[in-house]
Amino acid sequence: MNVGNFPFVIAALLVVFGLYALLFKRNLIKMVIGVSLVETGVNLFLVMLGYRSDGAAPIYTYANAGERMVLPTPQALTLTSIVIGLATTALLLSFAVFVHGHYGTLDVRKIKELRG
Amino acid sequence: MNTLATHAPVLLIAVPLLGAFATPLVGKLGRGARDLFVGLIVALTAALAGLLAADFFAGSGVPSIYVLGGQGLSIPLPSGMTVPIRILFEVDGMSAFMTLITALVTLAGAYFSFSYWRERSGGSMYFSLLLLLTAGIFGMELTGDMFNFFVFLEITSIAACGLIGFRVWLKKSQEAGFKVMTLYTLSGLFVLLAVALLYGQHGALNMAFIASQIGTLGVTVVDKIALGLLLTGLAMKAGAVPMHMWAPDAYGEAPAPTSAILVANSQASLYAVFRVLFTLFGIGASIATNGWILIVLAVLTIFVGVTMALVQNDLKRLIAYGAVSQIGYMLLGVGVGLVRRASLVVGGAALADKATALDYGFVAMQGGIFHMLNDAACIGLLFLTSGAVIRASGTRDLNKMGGLAHRMKWTTVFFIIGAFALAGIPPFNGFASKFLIYEASFKLSPFLSVIAILSSIMLLAVFVKAFQGAFLGPKVGLAVDAEEAPLGMLVPMAVLALVVIAFGLFPGFFVDTIVTPAAKALWYGRDAYIGAVLGGG
Amino acid sequence: MGGISSGFGAWNPIAWTLLFLGVLVIGFFVRSRGRKDYKRGTDQTQPFLSGNAEPETAEALHVRGENLYWGMVHGLAEYYERVRAWHTGILNDYVAWFIGALGLVFVILFWIG
Numbered sequence: 001m002n003v004g005n006f007p008f009v010i011a012a013l014l015v016v017f018g019l020y021a022l023l024f025k026r027n028l029i030k031m032v033i034g035v036s037l038v039e040t041g042v043n044l045f046l047v048m049l050g051y052r053s054d055g056a057a058p059i060y061t062y063a064n065a066g067e068r069m070v071l072p073t074p075q076a077l078t079l080t081s082i083v084i085g086l087a088t089t090a091l092l093l094s095f096a097v098f099v100h101g102h103y104g105t106l107d108v109r110k111i112k113e114l115r116g
Numbered sequence: 117m118n119t120l121a122t123h124a125p126v127l128l129i130a131v132p133l134l135g136a137f138a139t140p141l142v143g144k145l146g147r148g149a150r151d152l153f154v155g156l157i158v159a160l161t162a163a164l165a166g167l168l169a170a171d172f173f174a175g176s177g178v179p180s181i182y183v184l185g186g187q188g189l190s191i192p193l194p195s196g197m198t199v200p201i202r203i204l205f206e207v208d209g210m211s212a213f214m215t216l217i218t219a220l221v222t223l224a225g226a227y228f229s230f231s232y233w234r235e236r237s238g239g240s241m242y243f244s245l246l247l248l249l250t251a252g253i254f255g256m257e258l259t260g261d262m263f264n265f266f267v268f269l270e271i272t273s274i275a276a277c278g279l280i281g282f283r284v285w286l287k288k289s290q291e292a293g294f295k296v297m298t299l300y301t302l303s304g305l306f307v308l309l310a311v312a313l314l315y316g317q318h319g320a321l322n323m324a325f326i327a328s329q330i331g332t333l334g335v336t337v338v339d340k341i342a343l344g345l346l347l348t349g350l351a352m353k354a355g356a357v358p359m360h361m362w363a364p365d366a367y368g369e370a371p372a373p374t375s376a377i378l379v380a381n382s383q384a385s386l387y388a389v390f391r392v393l394f395t396l397f398g399i400g401a402s403i404a405t406n407g408w409i410l411i412v413l414a415v416l417t418i419f420v421g422v423t424m425a426l427v428q429n430d431l432k433r434l435i436a437y438g439a440v441s442q443i444g445y446m447l448l449g450v451g452v453g454l455v456r457r458a459s460l461v462v463g464g465a466a467l468a469d470k471a472t473a474l475d476y477g478f479v480a481m482q483g484g485i486f487h488m489l490n491d492a493a494c495i496g497l498l499f500l501t502s503g504a505v506i507r508a509s510g511t512r513d514l515n516k517m518g519g520l521a522h523r524m525k526w527t528t529v530f531f532i533i534g535a536f537a538l539a540g541i542p543p544f545n546g547f548a549s550k551f552l553i554y555e556a557s558f559k560l561s562p563f564l565s566v567i568a569i570l571s572s573i574m575l576l577a578v579f580v581k582a583f584q585g586a587f588l589g590p591k592v593g594l595a596v597d598a599e600e601a602p603l604g605m606l607v608p609m610a611v612l613a614l615v616v617i618a619f620g621l622f623p624g625f626f627v628d629t630i631v632t633p634a635a636k637a638l639w640y641g642r643d644a645y646i647g648a649v650l651g652g653g
Numbered sequence: 654m655g656g657i658s659s660g661f662g663a664w665n666p667i668a669w670t671l672l673f674l675g676v677l678v679i680g681f682f683v684r685s686r687g688r689k690d691y692k693r694g695t696d697q698t699q700p701f702l703s704g705n706a707e708p709e710t711a712e713a714l715h716v717r718g719e720n721l722y723w724g725m726v727h728g729l730a731e732y733y734e735r736v737r738a739w740h741t742g743i744l745n746d747y748v749a750w751f752i753g754a755l756g757l758v759f760v761i762l763f764w765i766g
Contacts, residue, residue, distance in 0.1 A: 112742025585718020
């Protein structure tokens with residue numbers, strides 16, 4: 001089915017929403033969600049690059065002869081990126097836990113001892 | 117001919133990675149075994165880097181590739197062209213030069229850590245993260261593939277932030293860790309977006325292939341968006357103003373030897389900026405614009421970095437702002453080179469002819485690239501010295517320290533050497549590279565040269581302030597019974613000081629042997645870089 | 654052995670070091686021709702603090718790191734107020750500077766370049 005440019009628009013919107021959360025939200029956890037949204041948008045963009053109209057999953061076993069397949073490389077890239085995103089989100093959240101333990105607050109406008 | 121040097125690119129990544137994952141196991145045997153193991157791994161890595169550099173610089177100087185996979189496997193694309201399935205490492209002059217820098221800084225930082233890390237537990241994890249950071253930096257410098265570069269970029273981000281926030285009992289280090297991790301992740305995602313755009317446009321992730329496609333098809337709108345994202349994301353990781361605000365937090369809160377290695381991390385991102393600008397996008401009518409973007413960033417970085425350093429009261433934040441300022445000098449040198457190269461290309465001159473000391477663009481590039489090495493050595497020395505100072509005086513505040521020079525004579529001497537070298541005082545190495553940058557940027561615009569020289573003088577003022585606060589005067593506070601730093605801390609500092617003095621007294625030899633091939637690899641080595649991968653042409 | 658040359662200048666650190674040592678030798682020679690009735694440890698070597706008494710404790714005597722260059726910082730006060738105020742510690746502002754620089758780079762790449 002022809003999806004046109006719709007997924008790319010959605011990916012761009014996800015990135016914009018993530019940047020909005022990073023720029024305007026005060027809570028540390030909401031900023032981590034913002035980072036996660038940007039990452040989701042980029043992953044969606046990456047997967048959509050491989051899509052071919054009416055393509056099947058890129059598996060040779062039991063595939064029909066001469067069948068059109070989507071590109072497998074972006075799928076591999078996206079899997080790698082998702083795993084990296086997992087690691088970074090875990091590290092960000094653990095830092096948020098420690099920051100809350102030390103400062104007592106999750107408001108980013110109060111966590112500014114390192115300034116100047 | 118298969119010598120160890122041909123396998124060095126992949127071993128430089130594999131050996132620290134092995135060390136990183138084996139260190140917690142070896143650490144169960146005790147502290148001495150862990151220190152011995154990490155010391156061996158780091159020494160082996162440094163030897164491999166030296167072997168790689170010696171093999172490249174003494175040899176033919178042709179870029180060489182190292183392939184994992186691919187010799188017999190190819191997939192046919194719909195266009196009929198077959199593409200080998202492989203992961204590619206490519207070593208050209210600039211990569212070999214950067215591996216030397218990383219090896220030197222890692223050697224000094226790791227050996228300093230053996231005496232510096234005195235906590236009773238957590239040492240294995242600390243060294244594990246340090247080796248992981250090293251593996252990531254070497255990966256960033258040696259890879260020939262864009263997505264592989266992104267993966268190594270994220271490895272360094274995670275390892276670096278783990279080290280910054282390692283001491284979880286300190287309040288500010290957690291704040292610094294969170295801030296730096298958010299910014300590193302965001303810039304990594306922008307780099308990934310750019311890689312995705314390039315993949316969508318050209319169908320390949322291989323740097324040489326994308327470069328040749330851009331060369332033949334020209335720069336499209338998608339390519340320009342990717343260029344903008346790559347430039348800004350990687351310049352942020354390098355610490356260019358106005359995106360530099362994470363840098364004092366990061367360098368200031370990390371343990372002292374790690375700050376030195378984080379500087380190598382920033383320089384690897386700067387190397388990536390140069391690789392993107394010269395090799396990927398080095399052809400086209402608008403490369404002068406890229407050069408001017410670099411020059412604008414450079415001037416801002418130099419000036420804001422050094423002026424903000426003057427008002428810091430925390431010793432490590434002061435040195436960190438100095439490090440940010442020096443990144444501006446590297447950007448300035450290479451930016452001037454890029455602008456000049458653009459005018460030469462448009463004017464139709466052959467670039468290879470102009471790759472001598474008679475063309476100010478090439479001289480600027482030599483200066484900028486040489487400054488990367490000098491800055492890594494000097495800032496490394498300064499951070500290690502600050503670690504010894506903070507150990508001795510128990511505080512990081514310059515207002516509470518004083519009088520350490522009475523007992524800590526060697527540390528004082530090393531601090532003076534590092535400070536003078538970085539501020540560009542003859543006869544140290546900082547003067548040699550800054551001399552090239554001043555003279556070459558003067559020919560493009562005298563304003564650039566004026567800003568550079570004035571900021572060097574102000575950097576000397578900054579270090580005089582730090583020196584007075586920490587070393588001069590009567591003994592204050594804990595400095596009353598401070599002793600000289602232990603030998604395990606003095607030896608790495610001495611090694612870096614020796615590098616500073618040697619590169620200062622014999623700059624001609626090092627510029628001809630190491631820096632000029634690196635500058636040539638960027639200046640006109642684009643075709644050789646592409647040819648090494650795609651073969652012929 | 655050893656110098657580097659830019660397009661229109663040259664720098665030879667060995668020559669510079671020899672010259673510097675020569676100047677040091679001349680300086681020591683001039684110093685050795687000076688007065689010899691200088692006694693250490695007497696009132697001749699006490700610091701003169703404009704007639705004030707020397708403070709007793711080390712903490713009061715030490716010129717702190719922050720006090721150096723206060724004149725320069727005071728002279729550039731307008732610059733420093735503005736630029737230090739930009740360095741808030743707030744993470745939203747860090748990301749804002751990043752996105753702002755990204756926008757500026759795009760403007761330069763597409764509009765001007």
